[in-house]
Amino acid sequence: MASIKQFQVTFDCAEPERVARFWCEVLGYAAPPPEGFATWDDFDRSRPPGHQGPAFASCADPSGVGPRLFFQRVPEGKVAKNRLHLDVRVGTGLVGEERLATLExxxxxxxxxxxxxxxxxxxxxxxxxxxxxxxxxxxxFCLD
Structure with missing residues (x-):
């Protein structure tokens, strides 16, 4: 059985571009446009009328180590607690007051x-x- 080497984390959301920009800032990720387009706006303009507007966005770890994040627009809002969440690991190896200060x-x-x-x-x-x-x-999500 082959092992999986890559995966992406997909977020259902109302505003994919806005949520992607947030997570890029949180994680230091970049949001390159789809292949063949200089910008996300160029990509959007290439879509047929009625399908324009950001239906999805993505961001990736510039180092290539972390998973790709994908954000897709869905019509329904969030109604319950996530069954899966991200841990943003800013306090790894720290304990006590030093850890709390870093988390805060x-x-x-x-x-x-x-x-x-x-x-x-x-x-x-x-x-x-x-x-x-x-x-x-x-x-x-958790700051961990």
Missing amino acids: AECTRLVALGAVRVRLLTADDDNESCIVMQDIEGNE
Whole structure:
């Protein structure tokens, strides 16, 4: 059986371009236009009337290490908690007050981008602290 070497994470959303820009800022990703187009606007203009407007967008890790993120417009809104979420790993290897300070600094940066802080989960016997957040369309993620 062949092993999978690549995967992408797909977000259903109302405003794909806006959500893609948010995640590019969070992760330091880039949003190159589809192959053969200089910009996303050029791509959009190439689509038939009635199908213009960003129905999807994507962003990728410039280093090629992280997964591609794909954002597609869907008509329905978010109605329940995510069954899958991203952990944004900013505190890896840090513990205690140093970890909390790093998480809080990143939380402040992301709130300025439009994220919402939900709650701080403090360290216990099994886990270090993390901050539960939501992106600009309410998708949960953790600063870990």
